[in-house]
Amino acid sequence: MKSILFAVLFLFVPKFCISQIIKPTRYNLDSLHRPTTKEDYKYIRVVENYKNQPDLFLFTEYYRSKTVSMKAISTNKDTPRFEGPRIDYYENGNKKQESNYVGNKLSGIQTDWYDNNAKKSEKELTWNPKTFDYNAKILQFWTPEGEQTVINSNGHYEYSDEKIHENGELKNGEKQGIWEGKNLEEKFSFTEIYNNGVFVSGISADENNNKYPYNELITKPTPANGMSDFYSYIRKNYRAPEVQGLKGKIYTTFVIEKDGSITNIKVIRDIGYGTGKEAIRIIANYGKWNPGKTRGIPTKATFSLPINIQYSNGNYSNLGPTYESEMIRNTNRN
Numbered sequence: 609m610k611s612i613l614f615a616v617l618f619l620f621v622p623k624f625c626i627s628q629i630i631k632p633t634r635y636n637l638d639s640l641h642r643p644t645t646k647e648d649y650k651y652i653r654v655v656e657n658y659k660n661q662p663d664l665f666l667f668t669e670y671y672r673s674k675t676v677s678m679k680a681i682s683t684n685k686d687t688p689r690f691e692g693p694r695i696d697y698y699e700n701g702n703k704k705q706e707s708n709y710v711g712n713k714l715s716g717i718q719t720d721w722y723d724n725n726a727k728k729s730e731k732e733l734t735w736n737p738k739t740f741d742y743n744a745k746i747l748q749f750w751t752p753e754g755e756q757t758v759i760n761s762n763g764h765y766e767y768s769d770e771k772i773h774e775n776g777e778l779k780n781g782e783k784q785g786i787w788e789g790k791n792l793e794e795k796f797s798f799t800e801i802y803n804n805g806v807f808v809s810g811i812s813a814d815e816n817n818n819k820y821p822y823n824e825l826i827t828k829p830t831p832a833n834g835m836s837d838f839y840s841y842i843r844k845n846y847r848a849p850e851v852q853g854l855k856g857k858i859y860t861t862f863v864i865e866k867d868g869s870i871t872n873i874k875v876i877r878d879i880g881y882g883t884g885k886e887a888i889r890i891i892a893n894y895g896k897w898n899p900g901k902t903r904g905i906p907t908k909a910t911f912s913l914p915i916n917i918q919y920s921n922g923n924y925s926n927l928g929p930t931y932e933s934e935m936i937r938n939t940n941r942n
Contacts, residue, residue, distance in 0.1 A: 629657045629660060629662060630655070630656065630657055630665075630685060631656075632654055632655065632656040633654070633655045633656070633685070634652060634653065634654050634655075635652070635653045635655070636649035636651075636652060636653075637649055637650060637651040637652065637653055637669065638650055638651075640910070641653075641669070641688075642861070642874075642876070643876060649672070650671075650672065651669050651670060651671060651672070651677055652669065652670040652671075652672070652674075653667060653668070653669045653670075654667075654668045654669075654670070655667055655682075655685055656668075658681050663683065664681055664682075664683065664691075665681065665682045665683070665684070665685045666679070666680075666681060666682075667679070667680050667681070667682050667688060667690075671699045673699060675697070675699055675700075675701055676697050676701075677696065677697060677699070678694065678695065678696045678697065679694070679695050680692075680693070680694035680695070680709070681693070681694075683712075686877065687859075688712075689712045690709035690712050691709055691710070691711070691712070692708065692709060693706070693707070693708055693709075694706075694707050694708070694709060698723045700723060702721065702723055702724070702725045703721055703725070704720070704721060704723070705718065705719065705720050705721070706718065706719045707719075707733070713735040714733045714735065714742055715733060715734065715735065716732065716733065717730060717731070717732055717733075717747075718730070718731050718732075718733050722752055726750065726752070726754060727750055728749070728750060729746065729747075729748060729749045729750070729758075730746075730747040730748040730749075731744050731745060731746050731747055731781075732744070732745040732747060732781070733745075740826055740828060741825065741826060743805070745761065745781035745782060745805070746758055746761060746765055746778050746781050747760070747761050747781060748760070748761075749763070749765050751766070758778055761778060761779075761780050761781030761782075762778060762779060762780065762781075763777075763778055764776075764777055764778070765777070765778050770792065770793075771791065771792055771793045772789060772790070772791055772792060772793075773789055773790045773792065774787055774788065774789030774790075775787065775788060775789065776788065776802070779804070780804075781805075782802070782804050782805025782806075783802035783805050783807075784802055784803070784804065784805070785801070785802065786799065786800070786801060787799070787800045787801075787802060788800075791812075791902070791903065791905075794902065794905060794907060795814070795815050796812050796813060796814045796815070796820075796903070796905055797812065797813050798810055798811065798812040798813070798903050799811055800903075807824075807825055809821070809822070809823055810822050810825075810903060810904070811904070812903045812904045812905050814905065820903070820904035820905050821904060822901070822903055822904030825902070825903060826900070826901070826902060827900055827901035827902075828900055828909070829864040829868070829897045829898060829899055829900035829909045829911060830897060830898045831894070831895075831897050831898075832868070832895060832896055832897060832898060838894065841890075841894055842890060842891075842913075842915065845890055845893075846886060846887070846890050846915065847886055847890075848883065848886065848917050848919065849881040849882060849883065849919075850919065851881050851919060852919065853919070854879065854881065854883075854917060854918070854919040855879075855917065855918045855919070856879035856916075856917060857877075857879070857914045857915065857916050857917070858875065858877065858878045858879060858883050858884055858887050858914065858915045858917065859875070859876040859877045859878075859912070859913075859914050860873065860874065860875050860876065860884075860887050860888070860891065860912070860913045860914070860915065861873075861874050861876060861910055861911065861912050861913070862874070862891055862910070862911055862913070863908055863909070863910050863911075864897045864899055864900060864908065864909050864910075864911055865899065865908055866899050866906040866907060866908060867896070867899065867906075868896035868897045868898060868899045869896055869897075870891060870892060870894065870896075870897065873887075873888045873891050873892055875887060875888060879917065883915075883917060887915055891913070
């Protein structure tokens with residue numbers, strides 16, 4: 609519905625807004641689809657206005673081979689804020705996934721295909737802000753051999769990709785009973801209990817058979833003394849340049865390692881005058897965090913932090929982190 613409203617609204621945009629139309633812009637992206645200047649980039653992103661609308665932007669991403677990887681509409685030209693339909697493709701050109709976004713969150717029916725163009729699954733997705741993840745109701749599922757093992761939301765579901773393998777029973781499209789799996793990336797196994805799609809509890813075992821019981825699937829990394837302490841530290845210690853009229857946001861990302869240390873600090877965008885360099889200094893000097901956890905086991909997590917600066921008449925009227933901060937992780941969308 610929201611996507612339809614966007615289309616209706618922009619039918620009435622005055623003609624003078626056409627002056628805001630941007631020229632197509634290209635970025636190189638790393639494996640996590642973040643802008644990079646490195647030569648070993650994985651993807652190419654081209655941003656242009658969507659059907660001449662001043663505030664809607666078409667994001668087209670390509671593999672290095674120049675075949676299309678993804679097409680979607682964004683409400684922000686610099687950072688993906690998806691709204692409406694999105695289509696992903698395999699490098700061989702076959703369709704990989706069709707999905708829909710509302711408010712930059714996946715919403716509604718998502719359809720997946722195998723790379724040979726055979727249908728894989730249909731599921732209904734809704735965002736759960738409490739778990740920082742999606743609730744996925746599996747509607748239909750086919751094995752790579754073409755056997756349908758989930759029919760009208762009931763049956764045996766088995767999922768595998770390069771990072772995870774899991775299997776169990778579905779009842780009315782929700783996980784039910786005991787589910788087992790392996791995290792191939794972090795090299796641990798897990799057993800979980802579900803009741804009508806609600807996660808109850810789980811226990812993981814690492815390569816040395818050490819056990820890690822858990823009551824939440826994903827635990828976000830947090831500063832040792834809490835987020836309010838971290839924000840206060842940034843505001844009190846950031847040394848912004850005294851430049852009349854300086855205003856804008858610095859966008860940074862950094863990694864919280866398994867031991868809680870901060871590494872790989874990057875400035876995605878700054879506003880000049882050394883503001884990005886100062887952001888790196890201040891973040892690097894903060895103490896350790898409580899690491900993020902996946903199924904009870906400490907894992908790396910990337911955290912984004914925009915810093916807002918506004919200098920006028922010898923004073924900063926607005927200096928510090930904005931509340932757009934969030935943990936970034938690779939959500940399993942397949």
